[in-house]
Amino acid sequence: MVFNPLGVPSRMNVGQIFESSLGLAGSLLDIHYRIAPFHERYEQEALRKLVFSELYEASKQTVNPWIFEPESPGKSRIFDGRTGDPFEQPIIIGKPYILKLIHQVDDKIHGRSSGRYSRLTQQPLKGRAKKGGQRVGEMEVWALEGFGVAYILQEMLNISLV
16 A cells, blocks of 8 residues: 555654554564553654664564665665666655544435525535535635536535525
8 A cells, every 4th residue: 555645744643654664563573562652651752763673673683674774764765666766765665554444324424405604605504513515625626627517616616596
């Protein structure tokens, strides 16, 4: 699975990086880790030190130097499968814990035919509790413009006469 590197800081989930690196070390060393939040108990760098020491230990025990490279710990040089050239920057490889969230449609579905609108944006109020609708943001408008659905945009963004 490939993650977008811009997704980590925008979701403020830097722990994903440590988790995937520690998961790689744990799988190679056959160790399972259960770690409480470090920032509450230890110094700021404690988790990074643990991850790097485990990666170093895994590279020594498995005789795989790519697991821990001193100039970029936790990252590895990856090659383009089409050209064979190395990518410009080393890339983090790991085994993160991924959990699929299964939402039930009956819990999520919500419809609206008429109701109150925001005076500022002329869009439906937010939230099911206020009998609101789905707000259309700037990026959604761009996506719809890209598909050439001008009439749908006109209906969504103009003042409702109902």
